[in-house]
Amino acid sequence: LPLVAPVLDVQDNAGRYLELMRVDKKAEAGDIRFVLIHSQGNATLGPADEAIVRQVIAQSCR
Secondary structure, rough: OOOOOOOOOOOOOHHHHHHHHHOOOEOOOOOOOEOOOOOOOEEEEEEEHHHHHHHHHHHEOO
């Protein structure tokens, strides 16, 4: 898997990623949800704080 994501929008890169993530099949009513794997065969689907997601995107893009 790539460790560095491309910059999609120089003005608001995290915003562009969030916009795309809101139309993902795991999104519900515009809320972004993530699959969290706890152990083999044990996963949950839930929301993540948008501020944290923005930080991760900022750290992952170059």
